[in-house]
Amino acid sequence: MLYHRLDGLREQASRRLGEELRTTGGTLQARSQRDSAVRMYADQVEQFSAVENGLCFGRLDTDGDGRHYIGRIGIFDTTGDYDPLLIDWRAPAARAFYLATAANPQGVRRRRHLRTRQRKVVGINDEVLDLATASPTAHEELTGEAALLAALTAGRTGRMRDIVETIQAEQDRIIRADLPGVLVVQGGPGTGKTAVALHRAAYLLYTHRRELSSRGVLLVGPNATFLRYISQVLPALAETGVLLRTQADLFPGVSARRVESAEAAALKGREVMVDVLAAAVRDRQWVPDEPLEIEQPQREILLLDPDTVRAARDRARRSDRPHNLARALFDVEIVHALAAQVAERIGADPLGGENLLDEADLAEIRRELREDPEVRATLDQLWPVLTPQRLLADLYADPDRIAVAAPMLTDAERALLHREPGGWTPADVPLLDEAAELLGEDDRAAEARRERIRAFQREYAEGVLEIARGSRSIDVEDEADGGEILGVTDLIDADRLLERQEEAEHLTTAQRAAADRGWAFGHVIVDEAQELSPMAWRLLMRRCPSRSMTIVGDVAQTGALAGTASWAEALEPYVAQRWRLEELTVSYRTPAEIMAAAADVLAEIDPALRPPRSVRSTGVPPTDRAVPAGRLAAELVDAARREVADLTDGRLGIIVPAARMDDLGAALTGALPEAALGADPDLESRTVVLTVAQAKGLEFDSVLLVDPDGIAAESPRGRNDLYVALTRATQRLTILRPTP
Numbered sequence: 001m002l003y004h005r006l007d008g009l010r011e012q013a014s015r016r017l018g019e020e021l022r023t024t025g026g027t028l029q030a031r032s033q034r035d036s037a038v039r040m041y042a043d044q045v046e047q048f049s050a051v052e053n054g055l056c057f058g059r060l061d062t063d064g065d066g067r068h069y070i071g072r073i074g075i076f077d078t079t080g081d082y083d084p085l086l087i088d089w090r091a092p093a094a095r096a097f098y099l100a101t102a103a104n105p106q107g108v109r110r111r112r113h114l115r116t117r118q119r120k121v122v123g124i125n126d127e128v129l130d131l132a133t134a135s136p137t138a139h140e141e142l143t144g145e146a147a148l149l150a151a152l153t154a155g156r157t158g159r160m161r162d163i164v165e166t167i168q169a170e171q172d173r174i175i176r177a178d179l180p181g182v183l184v185v186q187g188g189p190g191t192g193k194t195a196v197a198l199h200r201a202a203y204l205l206y207t208h209r210r211e212l213s214s215r216g217v218l219l220v221g222p223n224a225t226f227l228r229y230i231s232q233v234l235p236a237l238a239e240t241g242v243l244l245r246t247q248a249d250l251f252p253g254v255s256a257r258r259v260e261s262a263e264a265a266a267l268k269g270r271e272v273m274v275d276v277l278a279a280a281v282r283d284r285q286w287v288p289d290e291p292l293e294i295e296q297p298q299r300e301i302l303l304l305d306p307d308t309v310r311a312a313r314d315r316a317r318r319s320d321r322p323h324n325l326a327r328a329l330f331d332v333e334i335v336h337a338l339a340a341q342v343a344e345r346i347g348a349d350p351l352g353g354e355n356l357l358d359e360a361d362l363a364e365i366r367r368e369l370r371e372d373p374e375v376r377a378t379l380d381q382l383w384p385v386l387t388p389q390r391l392l393a394d395l396y397a398d399p400d401r402i403a404v405a406a407p408m409l410t411d412a413e414r415a416l417l418h419r420e421p422g423g424w425t426p427a428d429v430p431l432l433d434e435a436a437e438l439l440g441e442d443d444r445a446a447e448a449r450r451e452r453i454r455a456f457q458r459e460y461a462e463g464v465l466e467i468a469r470g471s472r473s474i475d476v477e478d479e480a481d482g483g484e485i486l487g488v489t490d491l492i493d494a495d496r497l498l499e500r501q502e503e504a505e506h507l508t509t510a511q512r513a514a515a516d517r518g519w520a521f522g523h524v525i526v527d528e529a530q531e532l533s534p535m536a537w538r539l540l541m542r543r544c545p546s547r548s549m550t551i552v553g554d555v556a557q558t559g560a561l562a563g564t565a566s567w568a569e570a571l572e573p574y575v576a577q578r579w580r581l582e583e584l585t586v587s588y589r590t591p592a593e594i595m596a597a598a599a600d601v602l603a604e605i606d607p608a609l610r611p612p613r614s615v616r617s618t619g620v621p622p623t624d625r626a627v628p629a630g631r632l633a634a635e636l637v638d639a640a641r642r643e644v645a646d647l648t649d650g651r652l653g654i655i656v657p658a659a660r661m662d663d664l665g666a667a668l669t670g671a672l673p674e675a676a677l678g679a680d681p682d683l684e685s686r687t688v689v690l691t692v693a694q695a696k697g698l699e700f701d702s703v704l705l706v707d708p709d710g711i712a713a714e715s716p717r718g719r720n721d722l723y724v725a726l727t728r729a730t731q732r733l734t735i736l737r738p739t740p
């Protein structure tokens with residue numbers, strides 16, 4: 001019945017989408033309304049398709065014979081009293097599904113988990129929440145234990161799945177926490193932090209739709225591979241409005257793919273860079289040592305002396321405007337001084353009286369000077385209008401500029417900043433953003449933003465037509481009168497839709513936000529937040545002036561040298577003590593046997609830290625094997641072959657020290673051609689070879705960990721890296737330890 005209703009809803013939305021796309025003409029207002037309707041129906045078609053799998057996954061039988069079905073979206077009975085046929089998991093009425101226990105049943109008699117494959121129910125699990133009749137379970141604190149354990153032990157696919165069916169009480173509390181303020185979620189590996197962050201985004205959009213749909217929600221993750229790994233979770237929850245970004249993509253127009261040393265990235269993450277950049281900008285406000293000559297057509301050469309330039313510079317600086325915006329003031333000062341010189345020459349009274357030029361003459365001289373190419377070139381030289389990219393590229397390329405801007409750094413640190421132009425690194429992004437603040441926006445930046453918006457509009461227009469094309473069979477059936485059977489896409493193409501879009505600027509919030517550096521998001525969620533440097537925090541805080549944020553991470557897993565070891569240190573500059581901490585304490589990923597091995601490493605990081613409790617054990621302890629160093633590659637290939645043969649479904653992750661990636665990676669791909677590796681490996685392949693930095697946040701059924709001591713020795717935060725590597729497996733862990 002529910003699927004029948006879903007089909008009806010989808011058909012209705014797609015028919016309306018088709019109708020809206022076919023109508024043309026009308027007043028500006030009518031066209032604008034039609035474009036909003038196109039967006040709405042396109043979103044609906046997408047949403048109704050996205051919730052197809054597992055549409056309904058639960059049932060609550062309540063006291064007094066109530067029966068409620070819980071699912072991915074709400075569906076109402078539009079024929080009768082508008083009764084809910086399916087309750088959205090985010091609605092308050094669904095909450096008991098996640099919280100009711102035998103000890104506190106909240107009016108629930110029975111909780112049923114439904115397992116479906118396509119549109120068939122293939123299994124059910126019932127829990128009777130009545131202390132008298134309930135059968136005792138191993139874990140009293142778990143809700144829906146059987147369904148949970150089935151989800152946890154299922155083979156991995158290389159894509160993260162949503163957990164709406166089995167959210168646990170401690171996770172539910174965080175997902176549904178209030179919108180305002182900064183909420184930090186600290187939890188060990190596998191405690192569901194990422195899952196909770198994503199479900200919280202969906203919950204907030206549902207509960208605070210009005211507020212958030214116009215401001216948007218930004219979710220920041222550690223790298224592109226990770227974003228791809230989690231990218232299906234929100235659409236499966238019927239939410240497409242969240243902007244997913246890595247730090248590398250947070251400066252509109254820049255895609256930071258260049259690689260640099262961990263030390264250089266760490267230096268760029270330090271707060272001292274605020275002063276370095278401010279000094280770099282001041283250094284571009286140049287005062288010459290000697291008077292500058294400005295040639296004038298049919299006039300004598302004008303001279304601009306250092307004192308005049310200095311006075312103009314100081315006045316422009318005192319305005320406290322950003323560099324590019326203060327340029328106008330600087331120009332006025334300089335042009336005034338030059339005009340006085342010209343007036344002195346051409347208007348001097350030969351009889352020694354007052355200057356013969358009046359104010360109108362002077363204004364004319366100033367106008368001419370402002371338009372004079374020589375004068376403009378001089379002004380550009382003294383106070384150039386700069387883009388953030390120009391400022392930073394010029395600074396990095398020139399050791400002299402670095403020396404002037406960064407006297408507080410050591411020689412070795414300054415050397416880390418020096419490099420040739422050509423692309424940006426992720427650590428450059430917060431610096432570009434900082435520079436943009438210091439420089440202010442000029443016309444070129446605004447023009448670049450318009451360009452980016454146009455690109456998004458085109459992408460959007462194509463997307464809408466794609467959806468319309470996908471629903472074409474329904475279109476055709478609808479035209480059963482035998483007349484016109486042209487589909488929508490025969491009648492309108494992306495260019496025409498784009499023209500219409502331009503009139504109304506109907507972009508999604510996420511698209512507009514992505515194009516605009518100054519966008520203020522309604523809520524910002526940061527995953528693996530321990531990796532952020534102080535400079536990156538500054539950027540994020542700028543994007544979220546309301547400080548409504550969810551910050552998710554584990555300070556024991558910090559790998560970045562400029563990352564954080566303390567939430568208080570990272571946050572207090574922005575919100576003082578006004579942040580709340582929630583902790584997740586149960587590991588859903590890592591079995592007890594593997595967690596025990598990881599606990600030893602955690603104790604070395606900080607004896608005060610406690611590993612999370614595992615919800616399950618596999619009975620299979622990790623295998624830890626010493627192999628002669630010379631045979632490491634051969635042994636690794638053998639072990640990988642064995643593991644792949646043992647996997648029925650699921651994935652094998654092979655984690656190697658970064659320094660051994662090239663040789664071990666080559667050996668592995670030689671023997672197992674399907675093995676994926678590289679900068680952004682395909683996680684859906686059966687075997688993936690990665691470094692710890694790449695494996696962060698990911699999980700595999702089986703993990704082969706190569707040379708743990710080598711990994712620990714690779715970085716000052718090597719123990720944290722090893723802890724991350726040890727906690728990636730859901731079933732089996734094999735360690736290969738080379739010996740001399």
Ligand SMILES: Nc1ncnc2c1ncn2[C@@H]1O[C@H](COP(=O)(O)OP(=O)(O)OP(=O)(O)O)[C@@H](O)[C@H]1O
Pocket residue numbers: 148151152161162163166167168171187188189190191192193194195196554557588589696697698699
């Ligand atoms: N309530 C739940 N029901 C089913 N699966 C869950 C639940 N909570 C967590 N999981 C699963 O546990 C695994 C780990 O979750 P997740 O990746 O969110 O943990 P994490 O805390 O972000 O880990 P890390 O610190 O390693 O990044 C995932 O496969 C997730 O789907």
